[in-house]
Amino acid sequence: MKQYLDLCQRIIDEGHWVENKRTGKRCLTVIDADLEYNVAANEFPLITTRKSFYKAAIAEFLGYIRGYDNAADFRKLGAKTWDANANENAAWLANEHRKGSDDMGRVYGVQGRSWAKPDGGSVDQLRKIVDNLKNGIDDRGEILSFYNPGEFHMGCLRPCMHTHTFSLLGDTLYLTSYQRSCDVPLGLNFNQVQVFFFLAIMAQITGNKPGKAYHKIVNAHIYEDQLPLMRDVQLKREPFPSPKLIINPAIKSLEDLETWVTMDDFQVEGYQHHEPIAYPFSV
Ligand SMILES: Nc1nc(=O)c2c([nH]1)NC[C@@H]1CN(c3ccc(C(=O)N[C@@H](CCC(=O)O)C(=O)O)cc3)CN21
Numbered sequence: 136m137k138q139y140l141d142l143c144q145r146i147i148d149e150g151h152w153v154e155n156k157r158t159g160k161r162c163l164t165v166i167d168a169d170l171e172y173n174v175a176a177n178e179f180p181l182i183t184t185r186k187s188f189y190k191a192a193i194a195e196f197l198g199y200i201r202g203y204d205n206a207a208d209f210r211k212l213g214a215k216t217w218d219a220n221a222n223e224n225a226a227w228l229a230n231e232h233r234k235g236s237d238d239m240g241r242v243y244g245v246q247g248r249s250w251a252k253p254d255g256g257s258v259d260q261l262r263k264i265v266d267n268l269k270n271g272i273d274d275r276g277e278i279l280s281f282y283n284p285g286e287f288h289m290g291c292l293r294p295c296m297h298t299h300t301f302s303l304l305g306d307t308l309y310l311t312s313y314q315r316s317c318d319v320p321l322g323l324n325f326n327q328v329q330v331f332f333f334l335a336i337m338a339q340i341t342g343n344k345p346g347k348a349y350h351k352i353v354n355a356h357i358y359e360d361q362l363p364l365m366r367d368v369q370l371k372r373e374p375f376p377s378p379k380l381i382i383n384p385a386i387k388s389l390e391d392l393e394t395w396v397t398m399d400d401f402q403v404e405g406y407q408h409h410e411p412i413a414y415p416f417s418v
């Protein structure tokens with residue numbers, strides 16, 4: 136929690152104002168932030184200085200694991216996070232590749248599970264990683280990349296957290312996640328949970344022990360309309376200790392994640408938090 140608050144304070148103390156064309160808003164911005172999560176000790180990096188809706192964050196990531204491309208499927212799992220980008224951004228609404236209401240196009244999980252090959256067929260990046268890690272193999276290329284510039288024009292948003300690299304040292308699994316653009320009040324609140332969850336669940340379904348997760352962010356920003364709430368409300372609050380994430384031990388495979396898992400399979404223990412804060416969202 137301290138590293139999150141330190142990053143927020145750093146943006147306020149050292150940030151530069153940058154115009155953003157896509158949203159028409161200015162962002163207070165810093166470049167380069169490194170966060171670290173101790174998954175081995177189950178120190179779940181849930182924000183405590185406001186109420187965090189962690190189930191929506193896990194639901195969103197489970198949707199990526201399943202290769203979803205439709206905001207309605209995310210809603211069914213418990214995440215409304217893609218409604219606006221799928222249905223309210225003018226450039227995407229006018230895009231000839233949009234297949235109607237709720238379509239997100241070829242983003243995130245679509246690339247993760249079925250990256251189109253130029254010579255036909257597709258690559259399931261996640262399946263290969265799971266199979267290798269289950270057999271104790273780290274070929275130094277256990278990389279899941281959502282970043283496919285050849286198909287940016289076929290999706291509603293370029294992926295923000297775009298690459299996840301897994302590493303094995305003996306039977307301890309590590310994760311390094313890269314993010315190109317980070318909405319610190321809203322997006323990071325979810326992304327921290329997702330990086331932690333991804334390592335924890337991958338360790339569980341591949342029979343390894345979780346180690347640490349490393350989260351590397353390039354452009355970290357606060358939108359101008361979020362700044363007063365962050366500076367004058369959230370940063371004035373004292374954090375509580377980290378809670379723990381409890382995952383149903385019956386989840387044993389990628390197929391389990393693809394078929395029967397719901398948000399009831401995830402619980403948080405010992406979550407003490409301050410009042411919610413409704414930050415403005417920029418589409
Ligand atoms: N400007 C922007 N920021 C983002 O963080 C973001 C995007 N766009 N577009 C794509 C996804 C969607 N994400 C989102 C979208 C909405 C919330 C949000 O409204 N969160 C609320 C509560 C949500 C709930 O009740 O489930 C929050 O207070 O955290 C968070 C992340 C993250 N990403």
Ligand SMILES: O=c1ccn([C@H]2C[C@H](O)[C@@H](COP(=O)(O)O)O2)c(=O)[nH]1
Pocket residue numbers: 157292293295296316317318319321322323326
């Ligand atoms: O997982 C996510 C997804 C999105 N964001 C934020 C970061 C930016 O504020 C916007 C994306 O806008 P771009 O113009 O494409 O950078 O969404 C996030 O923080 N986390």
